[in-house]
Amino acid sequence: MAEPFLIGDAMTGGYGAGPDILHGCTIAVERGEIAVIVGPNGAGKSTAMKAVFGMLDVRQGAVRLDGDDITALTPQARVQQGMGFVPQVANIFTSMTVEENLEMGAFIRTDDISDTMEQVFTLFPILREKRAQAAGELSGGQRQQVAVGRALMTQPKLLMLDEPTAGVSPIVMDELFDRIIEVARTGISILMVEQNARQALEIADKGYVLVQGRNAHTGTGKELLADPDVRRSFLGG
Amino acid sequence: MDFLNGIVALANFVLIPAVAYGSQLALGALGVTLIYGILRFSNFAHGDTMAMGTMFAVLVTWGLQAMGVGLGPFPTALLAIPFGIAGAAALVLLTDKYVYSFYRAQKAKPVILVIVSMGVMFIYNGLTRIVIGPDDQRFADGERFVISAREFREITGLAEGLALRTSQVITVITAVVVVAALFWFLNKTRTGKSMRAFSDNEDLALLSGINPERVVLVTWLIVATLATVAGVLYGLDKSFKPFTYFQLLLPIFAAAIVGGLGNPLGAIAGGFVIAFSEVGITYAWKKVLTYFMPPALEPEGLVQILSTEYKFAVSFVILVIVLLFRPTGLFRGKAL
Numbered sequence: 001m002a003e004p005f006l007i008g009d010a011m012t013g014g015y016g017a018g019p020d021i022l023h024g025c026t027i028a029v030e031r032g033e034i035a036v037i038v039g040p041n042g043a044g045k046s047t048a049m050k051a052v053f054g055m056l057d058v059r060q061g062a063v064r065l066d067g068d069d070i071t072a073l074t075p076q077a078r079v080q081q082g083m084g085f086v087p088q089v090a091n092i093f094t095s096m097t098v099e100e101n102l103e104m105g106a107f108i109r110t111d112d113i114s115d116t117m118e119q120v121f122t123l124f125p126i127l128r129e130k131r132a133q134a135a136g137e138l139s140g141g142q143r144q145q146v147a148v149g150r151a152l153m154t155q156p157k158l159l160m161l162d163e164p165t166a167g168v169s170p171i172v173m174d175e176l177f178d179r180i181i182e183v184a185r186t187g188i189s190i191l192m193v194e195q196n197a198r199q200a201l202e203i204a205d206k207g208y209v210l211v212q213g214r215n216a217h218t219g220t221g222k223e224l225l226a227d228p229d230v231r232r233s234f235l236g237g
Numbered sequence: 238m239d240f241l242n243g244i245v246a247l248a249n250f251v252l253i254p255a256v257a258y259g260s261q262l263a264l265g266a267l268g269v270t271l272i273y274g275i276l277r278f279s280n281f282a283h284g285d286t287m288a289m290g291t292m293f294a295v296l297v298t299w300g301l302q303a304m305g306v307g308l309g310p311f312p313t314a315l316l317a318i319p320f321g322i323a324g325a326a327a328l329v330l331l332t333d334k335y336v337y338s339f340y341r342a343q344k345a346k347p348v349i350l351v352i353v354s355m356g357v358m359f360i361y362n363g364l365t366r367i368v369i370g371p372d373d374q375r376f377a378d379g380e381r382f383v384i385s386a387r388e389f390r391e392i393t394g395l396a397e398g399l400a401l402r403t404s405q406v407i408t409v410i411t412a413v414v415v416v417a418a419l420f421w422f423l424n425k426t427r428t429g430k431s432m433r434a435f436s437d438n439e440d441l442a443l444l445s446g447i448n449p450e451r452v453v454l455v456t457w458l459i460v461a462t463l464a465t466v467a468g469v470l471y472g473l474d475k476s477f478k479p480f481t482y483f484q485l486l487l488p489i490f491a492a493a494i495v496g497g498l499g500n501p502l503g504a505i506a507g508g509f510v511i512a513f514s515e516v517g518i519t520y521a522w523k524k525v526l527t528y529f530m531p532p533a534l535e536p537e538g539l540v541q542i543l544s545t546e547y548k549f550a551v552s553f554v555i556l557v558i559v560l561l562f563r564p565t566g567l568f569r570g571k572a573l
Binding site for chain 2: 079104
């Protein structure tokens with residue numbers, strides 16, 4: 001079997017000099033697919049994603065992007081390699097306009113960014129309308145669109161989303177998921193941590209259920225939704 | 238006639254001096270607020286950075302004067318400002334390299350950096366005194382007045398005179414130009430926007446590939462420029478005395494905090510709030526009031542709320558009031 005586009009292979013690690021939070025945890029995404037990490041509170045979902053992005057020490061195991069070992073790279077260097085990351089909180093520049101947020105997202109690019117900005121505006125039409133408004137004045141759902149748009153500005157090959165639907169209404173959540181599917185259709189791989197396990201697994205090509213920093217269940221979204229064990233433990237029956 | 242005389246007296250003794258002083262404070266407060274927004278500490282060495290920059294400019298001014306180079310009616314010091322800026326820039330960059338960057342690398346808490354900046358303040362303080370001495374230095378030359386009180390009286394025939402000093406006009410014009418350039422830079426250029434982004438959300442700025450060292454470098458260059466310009470303008474308007482510049486720290490900080498720390502627009506507004514309060518509260522209003530009030534109500538005392546020796550109390554009181562009732566300042570800055 002060919003190696004996935006991105007793989008965090010048997011990662012063990014934690015923050016700083018602290019104890020290990022991840023124990024041999026493996027997360028992988030195929031090109032153009034959506035992978036979702038779910039699990040109970042404190043299972044290390046966000047930690048697993050941050051490990052993939054280089055925000056904590058991976059003491060054992062490796063992270064490989066497109067076959068290259070990137071375990072030693074800083075998050076900034078990973079952005080250069082084509083990874084985009086949307087943090088869960090503080091993921092926009094609140095005092096800057098929507099357009100400036102997108103410009104800052106493309107800071108590392110030296111070529112013309114107007115096409116990419118146009119794509120983002122096409123994907124999120126509301127942002128075009130509010131382009132001159134300070135991002136901090138937008139609603140929760142609109143802020144998340146700015147955050148995703150900002151990350152898309154580097155034209156990443158892989159987009160990582162840390163609980164993109166945290167704190168937004170169910171309607172907005174559905175809409176965000178639709179947009180995320182659209183992004184994946186353009187060939188961008190998506191790795192996402194989600195609280196709303198059921199909805200997230202419905203759109204997932206691949207799902208990872210983590211428990212205490214370990215892989216508990218892995219499968220396609222449908223398999224996991226159908227798995228009685230997973231249903232009983234995480235999806236409320 | 239009384240009414241006109243009253244207006245003229247008001248302009249002469251309150252409005253014009255306060256506008257000039259406010260411009261100087263605004264430039265100083267902009268430097269403080271930029272450091273706070275981007276390097277995330279209150280820079281107590283700012284007053285002495287102004288003193289150092291001004292000192293370089295004064296030394297170059299004297300050199301130019303000795304060589305017979307001048308600007309005619311304008312003060313020679315204007316020619317020396319770029320040299321002063323270069324000196325101040327070299328100074329703050331060296332300080333950053335050998336002092337602040339060490340603490341940045343350790344991710345030191347802001348309060349530690351504040352104390353570090355106090356140490357830097359004392360060093361600058363001493364350096365200025367070693368090089369130029371603690372005394373008052375005059376370096377203004379050129380035409381002293383755009384219009385003097387006597388000329389004004391002769392032209393208008395009013396009893397009150399209105400003196401407009403060259404230094405006041407230059408202060409206001411320079412401040413407008415510098416502030417306009419700064420806002421253009423912050424809002425329209427890539428580097429300026431990256432500075433705002435860094436100030437807004439450091440982690441996300443790093444994720445976006447903004448180079449923090451470059452942001453810090455550009456910030457220091459701008460701060461050196463603002464400090465030197467503010468210092469030279471203040472020196473031209475009054476005189477250059479190192480201790481006075483150290484004392485300016487209070488009104489400058491008050492201005493930055495009143496406006497909202499980290500908010501450039503607030504720094505400017507704060508500068509004028511402080512300047513107008515200080516001049517207004519320490520001015521003896523008797524003269525102006527006499528023109529506006531019927532003779533029967535003429536005030537007996539000087540109607541001076543505080544004597545000028547207490548002018549720093551004004552900044553301090555405003556600071557306390559703002560921190561009590563609106564800790565983020567008038568323009569939604571960051572809370573202390």
